[in-house]
Amino acid sequence: MSLFTFQTSVHLKLRLLNNHDKSPLNKFPTRLSISNSQKPECQFPQYLPANQSVAAVVFGQTSQNSRLYPLTKRRSEGAVPIAGSYRLIDAVISNCINSNITKIYALTQFNSTSLNSHLLRAYSGGLLSNHEFLEVIAAYQSPEDDNWFQGTADAMRRCLWALEEHPAVEFLVLPGHHLYKMDYQKLIEAHRTNKADLTVAVLDRMRDYITGFGSFNVDFRNRAIGFVEEPELMPVFQVNGLKLDNGLYEKFPSMGIYVINRHVMIKLLKESFPKANDLKNEVIPGAISLGLKVHAYQFDGYWEDMRNIKAYYEANLESTKKTNMKYNFYDKDFPVYTLPRRLPPSLVTDAVITASVIGDGCIINRCSISSSVIGPRTRVGDGAVIQDSVILGSDIYQVITTIPIGVGDGSFIKKAIIDKNAKIGKNVKIINRDNVVEANNETDGYIISSGIVVIMRGAVIQDERIL
Template sequence: MSIFTFQTSINLKQKHHNPPNYKPPLKKFLSTFFIKNSYKSECQFLPFIPASQSVAAVVFGQTSPQSRLYPLTKRRSEGAVPIAGSYRLIDAVISNCINSNISKIYALTQFNSTSLNSHLSRAYSGGLLTNREFLEVIAAYQSPEDDNWFQGTADAMRRCLWVLEQHPAVDFLVLPGNHLYKMDYQKLIEAHRNNKADVTVAVLDKQRNYNTSFGSFNVDFGNRVIGFKDEPNLIDITALSINNGFNEKLSSMGIYVMNRHVMIKLLQESFPTANDLKNEVIPGAISLGLKVHAYRFDGYWEDMRSIEAYYKANMDSTKKTNINYNFYDRDFPVYTLPRHLPPSLVGDAVITDSVIGDGCILNRCSIRSSIIGPRTRVGDGAVIEDSVIIGSDIYQSEPERRTGGENLKHMSVPIGIGEGSFIKKTIIDKNAKIGKNVKIINRDNVQEANNESDGYVITSGIVVIMRGAVLPDESIL
């Protein structure tokens, strides 16, 4: 079986990659930026250099194979999970970069990455990015030097240093690609440079009582990080110093800014076998006495830690007031793939407090407080409440709709929501076939159930219909 590296450079100028042992010279503006062999912070920062010229972003599509959004991630990575009718989760992070004028972006992907790679390559070529900007997808690969796949975030960055080093960045901004939030990364970079920090970590403000999956940092009165603790794994680094007894615990967002030379030294020299940034490299930097600072973020942030959190974020997008995340913000827009679909066709339908994607065909139905994704067909008399319908990849022809396509076992069950069906508090993944007079109401109030063989699971009381599942006519869940 042949193994190859998949790399897509989205740039008007063709990029040529050099072999892993190639070390390009730094640009002239880096000539005053240096760090000595000791880990004492000696960096000479140039705060006036715009981030667009001196910062490169590294975005991870998914940081581990154990996804919290399963079964939505059975065939896609977390970053590729659709949200709010038209977007993917990773669009929020890429849009933050674009809106923050950070135009050099590397997307490192591995788990179920086909859909994500395709989306990034198609969405961010041409119009959004100019010839001075690029988004480059670097998929996990095997090589003569290393026949393993990426073993974690730190291993992935170490393996890709030969690509990252080609961009003369002063700092690298490391971002998970599956979180929903809006942040001006320019302010984060400015704080990093003003503090003359080696590493800056983004943390939730103390008013937020939120235990993230990225652990927590002990922070002194000057926002200097003096310790780290990962609750699930009981990893605890004793504080190096506590000034005047002040020691504040703040939750990590998994967002890091690392000085170029510090990052390379940490990955290649100090922790050459470390696999994970969160549990190994960042705590290691603290233990070595590097200057690690915390940047407090007090805005809305959701790390999609569960199906319940994903469902709530979608429901929030249908609200007119008290919006946690605004997809309609003119000053901080969210970008995604233009699909070039026709406008939605609405018959004698009653639609309230809902988001309707492009290319839908909605007949005499009722839709309330729901997300209806692209190309969704809803039959006469169907009722959809408090649900997320992700949509369809294709339009079926009329002969296919009459026969149910190629699946003879389920004759006459086409893609979409059949006539007379009632759906409540449900997530329906792509290309699902819901027959006529089907009821998805969790009638027994089940909180957790795994019925993948029947095409659905229930988590936190939310029914999730799997991608491509078929529910015959008259089915009741």
């Protein structure tokens, strides 16, 4: 089976410091002058194609809190591997490319080294176009502000000097760690048709969990008239003096995806809410309170926000299905791009493999693998059994040692996530023997979340151990 790799003409620039940075990494010349609040707003033609008039802003992890810990102990959420060959952020970047939006800014902060490296290596190849780019803007301190990004709104405000280099009519704001396929062209078209100041993407039905982005109260005109931070809360809103009850609006969970007109974004961040740190809880509800035209765009497809380890685990196992896949990594019409690793084919010796995804460069001996995801460079020893598990693989090929990276001979692994470069010894059993639901055993190299055993990155599990 073939995996799609990125081959479109998109280039990436990496800004590591600030707008005064003269680092040699900034080798691409600035094509447009940087505007500021003293310069008059440029007037752009209406309804240009999205690749000319829309710039995407993709957020890496801007908060220390992560729901995918310990997978995010040394990496940001967007850099977490999925489905054997990809990173979570690849799904979002691929949505942009497939939607013909090829002016993309990635704002990164916490544990961003691997994410920045992945973006740089994955999306910088090919014959480069002067009008397409993916630019990473890493968090920075400056003489004007010696703090790091305090939230999504603060990050965008402090990066306006870079965002204004491109004369976008609208900005498409995207979280960088969600798994879904959306044609953003339809979202942009709805935004323009409704002549909205701001459009929010919402799920078309209530989920049985909190999305983390709150909910919008939407009236019969499809306008967002109120915001609820937690979906289970349902206060009465006051809009223009009219008290609304449950019969006059519907409640939809937010996806954290926004389309904002350029001049509206600048005014909200600089003038209306100059101290706001967060888009979700401050700027977007503030725009509603100011009476701006905020429309809701309903999305009816598969969407997973990786709200916890269990959701991440289940999304991985979904990729092993032959039919009725919730998210199709093999869609030729809407491909998922990623880093071409140029690894050798996987070597399989007398193994029994069923309903599983096997990444490149694996060495799989006489073992049994079922309903599992095996990441690149994974070594599986003789007699090992892997069931319903996610193995993230290895960064290197290691010279054989006492306990090498990979799964040792005779080991049995079931319902587990094995992070990169972990060493599982011989005859180890990772089966959650005591049916523990939650446990923190980081000092021993693992935790248990929702009954799923998560072996931490680089952990060593000695021979004969039973977890």
